[in-house]
Amino acid sequence: MRKSNKWQLWRQVRQICQTFFFLLFIYLLFAALQRRVAFPLADLFFRFDPLGALGAMLASREWLPRLVLSVATVGVTVLLGRMWCGWVCPLGTLLEWIGPAQVRRRTQGVPPRWRSGKYLILVGVLSMAALGSLTLLILDPLALFTRTMTTVVLPALNYVVTAVLGALYPIPLLQGVLDTVEQLVRGSMLPVKQPFFVGNLLIASIFVLILALNRLADRFWCRYLCPLGALLALFSRISLLRPAVGGGCARCGRCSNVCRVDAIEVQEDYRIVPSECVVCLDCLAACPEQGIGLRAAIPVSTMRVNKQIAWPAPGESYDPSRRQLLAALGLGVAGVVVMRTSPRAHSPDPALIRPPGAQDEETFLSRCLRCTQCMKVCPTSGLQPTLLQGGLEALWTPHLVPRLGYCNYGCNACGQVCPSGAIPPLDLESKRRIVLGHAVIDRDRCLPWAAGIPCIVCEEMCPVAPKAIRLEEVAVLDSRGTQVVVQRPHVLGDLCIGCGICEYQCPVEGEAAIRVFRVQTSETKNILI
Amino acid sequence: MRRMTRRRFLKWMVASSGIILWTGACSSNAPIQISPARRTVPGPTSGQAYLSVARGEDAAAVTRAALAAVGGMGRFVKAGDDVIIKPNICIDYHPPEYATTTNPLVVGTLVMLCLEAGARRVRVMDMPFGGTPETAYAVSGIADATRAARGEMEVMSPLKFVIVNIPQGRDITQWEVYKDILEADVLINVPIAKHHSLARLSLACKNLLGVVRYPNRMHRNLGQRLADLASLIKPSLTVVDAMRILVANGPTGGSLNDVRQTNMVIASHDMVAADAFAATLFGLRGEDIAYIKLSADMGLGTLDLNAINIEEINA
Numbered sequence: 001m002r003k004s005n006k007w008q009l010w011r012q013v014r015q016i017c018q019t020f021f022f023l024l025f026i027y028l029l030f031a032a033l034q035r036r037v038a039f040p041l042a043d044l045f046f047r048f049d050p051l052g053a054l055g056a057m058l059a060s061r062e063w064l065p066r067l068v069l070s071v072a073t074v075g076v077t078v079l080l081g082r083m084w085c086g087w088v089c090p091l092g093t094l095l096e097w098i099g100p101a102q103v104r105r106r107t108q109g110v111p112p113r114w115r116s117g118k119y120l121i122l123v124g125v126l127s128m129a130a131l132g133s134l135t136l137l138i139l140d141p142l143a144l145f146t147r148t149m150t151t152v153v154l155p156a157l158n159y160v161v162t163a164v165l166g167a168l169y170p171i172p173l174l175q176g177v178l179d180t181v182e183q184l185v186r187g188s189m190l191p192v193k194q195p196f197f198v199g200n201l202l203i204a205s206i207f208v209l210i211l212a213l214n215r216l217a218d219r220f221w222c223r224y225l226c227p228l229g230a231l232l233a234l235f236s237r238i239s240l241l242r243p244a245v246g247g248g249c250a251r252c253g254r255c256s257n258v259c260r261v262d263a264i265e266v267q268e269d270y271r272i273v274p275s276e277c278v279v280c281l282d283c284l285a286a287c288p289e290q291g292i293g294l295r296a297a298i299p300v301s302t303m304r305v306n307k308q309i310a311w312p313a314p315g316e317s318y319d320p321s322r323r324q325l326l327a328a329l330g331l332g333v334a335g336v337v338v339m340r341t342s343p344r345a346h347s348p349d350p351a352l353i354r355p356p357g358a359q360d361e362e363t364f365l366s367r368c369l370r371c372t373q374c375m376k377v378c379p380t381s382g383l384q385p386t387l388l389q390g391g392l393e394a395l396w397t398p399h400l401v402p403r404l405g406y407c408n409y410g411c412n413a414c415g416q417v418c419p420s421g422a423i424p425p426l427d428l429e430s431k432r433r434i435v436l437g438h439a440v441i442d443r444d445r446c447l448p449w450a451a452g453i454p455c456i457v458c459e460e461m462c463p464v465a466p467k468a469i470r471l472e473e474v475a476v477l478d479s480r481g482t483q484v485v486v487q488r489p490h491v492l493g494d495l496c497i498g499c500g501i502c503e504y505q506c507p508v509e510g511e512a513a514i515r516v517f518r519v520q521t522s523e524t525k526n527i528l529i
Numbered sequence: 530m531r532r533m534t535r536r537r538f539l540k541w542m543v544a545s546s547g548i549i550l551w552t553g554a555c556s557s558n559a560p561i562q563i564s565p566a567r568r569t570v571p572g573p574t575s576g577q578a579y580l581s582v583a584r585g586e587d588a589a590a591v592t593r594a595a596l597a598a599v600g601g602m603g604r605f606v607k608a609g610d611d612v613i614i615k616p617n618i619c620i621d622y623h624p625p626e627y628a629t630t631t632n633p634l635v636v637g638t639l640v641m642l643c644l645e646a647g648a649r650r651v652r653v654m655d656m657p658f659g660g661t662p663e664t665a666y667a668v669s670g671i672a673d674a675t676r677a678a679r680g681e682m683e684v685m686s687p688l689k690f691v692i693v694n695i696p697q698g699r700d701i702t703q704w705e706v707y708k709d710i711l712e713a714d715v716l717i718n719v720p721i722a723k724h725h726s727l728a729r730l731s732l733a734c735k736n737l738l739g740v741v742r743y744p745n746r747m748h749r750n751l752g753q754r755l756a757d758l759a760s761l762i763k764p765s766l767t768v769v770d771a772m773r774i775l776v777a778n779g780p781t782g783g784s785l786n787d788v789r790q791t792n793m794v795i796a797s798h799d800m801v802a803a804d805a806f807a808a809t810l811f812g813l814r815g816e817d818i819a820y821i822k823l824s825a826d827m828g829l830g831t832l833d834l835n836a837i838n839i840e841e842i843n844a
Contacts, residue, residue, distance in 0.1 A: 036621065036664040162687065169688045178688070187663045187684035379661045408660050409781075410622040410668060447749070456727040457745045463622055463659060465783030471726055487726065501659060507745040 007284035007292075014086065014281055018093040025090040029149055032377045034191045036411045043373055045090070045142050046419035048073045051125065051228040052369045055137050056420045058129040059366040064420055077235040081242055085222055085229055086278030091141040092222050096260060098211060099218040110217045110224070112262075115276070116320040118223070118230035120328040123320075125227045127332030132366045133339065135393050136332075141221070141228050143371040147396060148207040150376040151197035151385060158190050195381035196404060203385070203396075218260045222278070233275040237313040241294050243277060243284055244309045245270040248291040255283035255292060274313040336393075344391035350517040352389040353400040353498065355414045356407060356434040357424040359519060365394060367422035374398045374414035374423055380405030382500065383414060398423075400436060402500025402516050407436060409463035409499060432464075437498030437516040439468070439491045445513035448486035452478035456487050458502035458514050468495035469502065489514070568714065570765055570798050571604060578840035580797035580806060585844035588634035588772050588794070594844035595768065595796040596642055605766045605798070608647030610714040614639055614680070615764075616653065617720045617736050619780055621660030621668045628773040628789075629782040630669035631721045635770045635794060637674030639717060644679060648715070651680040655739045656707075659781065683709075690742050697827060698757035700750050705742035710762060718764035718800060722771045722807045724779030724787070727751055730811055731780050732804040733767045734759050734820045752819025759800060759824050767803040769795040771810055801830025802837055809834075 025045060032042035046052055046067075053067035073084050085092050125136040137143060165182065168174050186192060197203075213220035222229050245255070249270055256264035263276035264283060272283070272292075284292045297311040320328070339345060348361065355374055358364040375383040375398050382405025383398040390397065398414070400407055412431040415423045426434070439458075447453040459469040471487035478484045491514070498516045506512035573579050581598030585591040596602055606612055616631035623629050636653060643651045653675045657665035662684045666672035672682050690705045710716060720736035727748060728735050734755050738744040740762065747754045771793040775782045782788070791810055797803040801824045805815030815821040815832030825832040 034661065036661065166688050179686070182686045182688065183683065186686055187661060192662060192684060192687065379664070408621070409783075410620065410660050410664065453749055454727060454751070455748050457748055459726050460780060461658065463620070463781050463783060465778045465781070465787065467778055467781075505658065505745055507743075507748065 005285055005287070005290055007281055007287075007290075011281045011285040017087045018096070021088045022090045022093045025145075029146070029154065029376065030189055032373065032413075032417050033154065033189070034195070034379045034381065035377055036379050036408065036413050038377050038413050038417045040416075042377070042417045043371075043419040046369060046371055046373070048084075048088075049140065049142050049228065050074050051122075051140050051231050052137060052143070052371070052420065054231070055125055055129040055134050055140075056367050056369060056422075058126065059132045059134050060363070060420075061132075061366075064367070066419060066421060073232070074235055077232045078238060079240050081236040081239040081274055081277055081279045082229065082232045083279045084232055085226075086280040089141060089222075089228075091145045092219065092278070094145075095211070095214050095219045095221055098214060099260060110220070113318045114224045115316075115318040116324060118225055118227060118233070119320045120324060121225060122227040122230035123325055123328040124332040124335075127329045128336050131333060131336040132362070133336045133393055134366060134368060134370065135335075135339070135395060136227070138370045138396050139225070139227050140369065140371075141226050143369055144207070144210075146376070147370070147372040147385070148203055150372040151200045152204040152207070154376070155195045155197060155200070158194055161185070161190060162194065191379075191381070193381070197375065197381070198384045198401065198404075199387050217262070219278075223261050223276070236274050236277070238311065239274055239297070240311075241296055242274050242309060243272050243279070243281070243292055244295040245272065246291045246293055246295075248289045250289055250291070252288065254286045254288065258282045258286045273316060275316065339391055339393040342391045344388060345393060348391070348394070348518065349389035351399075351401075351515075352386065352394075353402070353437045353500070353516060353518045355383060355398050355400065355423045356412070356431045356436060357415060357426050358398075358422060359434070359436070361390070361394075364422050365390075365397065367420045368397045369420050369422070370396045371419060372396070372398070373417045373419070377413045377417045378405065379408055379411055379413065380504070382406050382504070400500060400516075402503035403512060404504075406501035406504040407499040409501070432497070435497050435519055437500070437518050438493060439496050439498060439500075439502055439514050439516050441489055441491060442511075442513045442515065445508050445511070446489065447508065447513070448474075448476075448488045449513075452476045452484050452486055454484070454486050455507060456489065457505050457507055458489050459487075461501045461505045463499060463501060464495055464497060466495065468492045468497070568716065568763060568765060570763055572798065573600060573838070576600075577604065579799065579837040580795065580802050580834075581840045581842065582806065583794050583796075583842045583844045584792055586792055587844065588632050588770075589638045591772070591792070591794045591844045592635045592638040592768065593642070594842045595794040596639075598840045598842055599766075599796050599798070602639075602642040602646040605717070606643050606646035606648050606715050610643075610646075610648045612643045612648045612651045612715040612717065613710060613713040614643070614651060614653045614717045614719055615710070615736065615740060616655055616669075616671055616770075617723075617731070617739065617780075618655035618662075618665045618669045618671055619657055619659065619739065621657060621665035622781065623783060624668060625670050626773070626788070627782045627785065628721060628723065628775040628787075629780065630665070631671065631719050632770045632772045633670035633674035635768065635772065636671050636719055637678045637680075639719060639768060640675050640678035640680035643715070643717070651675075651678075652683045652709075652713075653680055654683040654685050654707075656685050657739075658744070685740075693761060695757050695761045697760040699823075699827070700753040701747075701757045704758065704761075706758075706762065707740045710740045715766070716762070716764045718767045720767075720769055721774070722769055722791075722810060723775035723782070724777050724811070726779075728755070728820060729813065729818055730804075730808055732807050732818070732821075733764070733769055733800045734804055734824060737762055752823050755820035756823035756827055756829065759820070759829050760827055763829075764800055765798065767795075767797055767800040769803050769807045771795060771807060774810060776811065799830040799837075801825050801832055802834070805832040805834055806839070
């Protein structure tokens with residue numbers, strides 16, 4: 001019989017902690033889901049993410065006060081090791097939950113040297129950031145998870161709930177209940193209009209791949225790929241308190257069997273590698289002799305004596321070589337240079353309309369964490385993940401697709417939830433003056449222009465006062481040759497703010513007869529309000 | 530878990546395809562016929578005005594006075610009735626001072642009057658074209674006013690739209706309409722009087738665009754299509770909010786320069802007459818507005834303001 005062990009309690013505390021943070025993460029997803037006024041701490045997790053903070057500050061060469069809390073994560077790591085990974089990170093928690101249920105077998109077929117992969121990715125992220133490019137932050141675990149939830153899981157959830165409710169609705173007995181359910185969730189938890197996101201299949205595939213890799217090794221992503229894990233691993237090499245195997249060890253191997261990240265070197269006298277350990281405490285709880293404990297690695301006293309708790313922790317065989325690091329650095333630099341010399345970097349797709357206040361492309365790209373929170377909060381789901389419209393460098397940054405959703409004149413939510421200020425937090429009055437783009441009428445498609453059919457929807461919808469669309473009354477011949485009076489719309493360029501509601505609402509099927517195109521530089525308008 | 534045998538696999542297949550087929554069958558788009566006889570619009574008896582116009586600064590008092598003159602809410606709402614009030618909450622951009630959405634005090638007072646008359650429940654709803662229902666309800670002040678009066682705000686559910694035949698329709702004979710709007714015992718239409726470029730004015734009949742799918746497709750022949758819609762959706766009572774009216778840049782407004790303080794509420798069982806009267810506030814006549822004229826042509830009401838008993842009150 002196994003002796004009861006205080007670490008089993010601590011392991012439970014850790015599991016509760018993980019569950020709490022996971023649920024908090026999910027709650028925050030919903031708290032800022034298609035809302036005009038977002039929950040003020042919706043970006044809480046990102047504020048504690050040192051990878052995003054370091055990357056964005058490097059790239060923008062600016063002090064971003066909203067991301068300063070991430071120092072706390074670094075502080076905890078220096079004290080206690082990668083607790084972020086083992087106790088907090090929602091992606092890590094998910095990967096742990098879907099890991100094999102039985103006693104985890106040691107990694108099969110994955111050579112330990114793959115662990116250097118995450119460091120090389122980190123070097124790539126940071127070297128590109130140093131040149132002002134945050135493209136590789138698409139691999140930040142929080143951004144990756146949020147992106148998948150935003151563009152794949154939440155729309156799918158809404159679709160399924162709506163479909164199920166719709167299928168049950170014709171049953172008269174259930175209507176009362178379903179009406180109540182609808183009123184509870186619709187408009188608050190779930191949007192009224194089904195959101196659609198560009199490229200959701202690609203984003204879903206990448207996430208499924210990460211989940212599938214978990215079959216090769218428990219927490220594969222965390223061990224071999226995660227750049228945030230790599231950054232924290234650097235700090236946990238100097239962590240002051242670490243699990244270490246003591247004298248009573250019976251060499252039973254249980255600890256290394258339960259270790260999810262394979263951080264216990266059985267061959268090296270059961271040494272627990274601090275850079276890999278995520279402080280999950282499973283080994284301490286599993287040790288029948290209670291031979292593993294948290295030991296302080298106080299610099300002076302322990303430095304050379306005991307490799308187990310040496311400070312700083314000695315290097316590992318799988319640490320990247322200087323050659324590899326230089327290669328990663330070089331690749332990062334070359335990547336930026338090549339991306340910057342692509343035609344799209346020079347002249348982005350005219351349809352690449354940036355969110356309000358993010359019109360200066362270079363500044364925007366050096367701050368955007370690719371976290372997708374703006375797309376999630378956008379009440380019209382008009383903000384969409386960019387594919388290659390701005391070159392590869394702008395992958396999965398937000399842009400407005402007016403045909404899918406317009407920029408609501410009464411809303412400034414994207415700036416409120418942006419963790420790095422890439423979309424500035426503007427008050428409503430300032431945001432209303434920001435010019436996102438310019439509307440252009442396609443006279444070959446526009447009903448009054450092309451077919452003599454009355455329509456003024458674009459003018460009706462135009463939110464600025466005075467309206468940026470002027471109607472000109474003209475007598476024209478319709479398709480039957482009868483004379484009709486129609487009102488032809490004209491865009492007034494100096495008033496249009498490019499919000500795109502005209503394009504969204506244009507009743508012409510397929511491509512709208514009025515389209516918004518990007519502006520190259522930021523400008524604001526003095527519209528009478 | 531039990532092993533998946535062929536038998537079990539087939540059972541699962543049958544069960545799941547059954548569910549899928551049933552789901553598909555349920556979501557079929559067969560138009561339904563709603564009996565229009567269900568909601569009758571009572572004409573005025575002696576002592577009740579055909580149309581009332583109340584003036585004053587206190588929107589609540591003005592609304593009460595307008596209702597009293599047409600016979601009180603008891604004429605329209607019976608004990609146990611399920612009531613829907615349809616204000617104009619078209620956008621979530623501006624507070625009520627901008628005259629883009631119906632005055633919240635008018636709506637709140639109507640909710641209260643309905644409940645006083647014994648209504649079982651009073652729901653308030655609209656489908657904004659700019660912004661989400663949740664925020665539009667809040668920004669317009671109507672959510673607070675309704676809840677204070679113990680009414681319910683309903684977010685119009687995508688499940689409740691049905692394709693309906695429009696037997697009297699001259700241009701459109703079918704459209705997707707919110708089911709509850711057709712089925713409620715009492716429907717009170719509470720537009721705000723505003724400028725609109727195509728229709729010229731957005732009044733009660735135009736306000737019905739907020740209860741149908743694809744409102745933008747109505748614009749191709751807006752006047753007749755609105756009249757057709759009015760022949761299907763017959764509000765029991767029309768209350769035009771003209772406390773503030775928007776005279777330009779409608780329906781979205783945004784400039785206080787375009788707002789006129791007219792301090793008036795118009796009430797009638799006849800939507801056409803109420804619209805015709807409201808048009809005069811803009812210096813127009815009912816005949817000038819296509820949907821008013823065509824509705825009258827279809828026999829849905831009268832636009833001849835000289836032929837009806839109009840009571841004007843100062844509240």
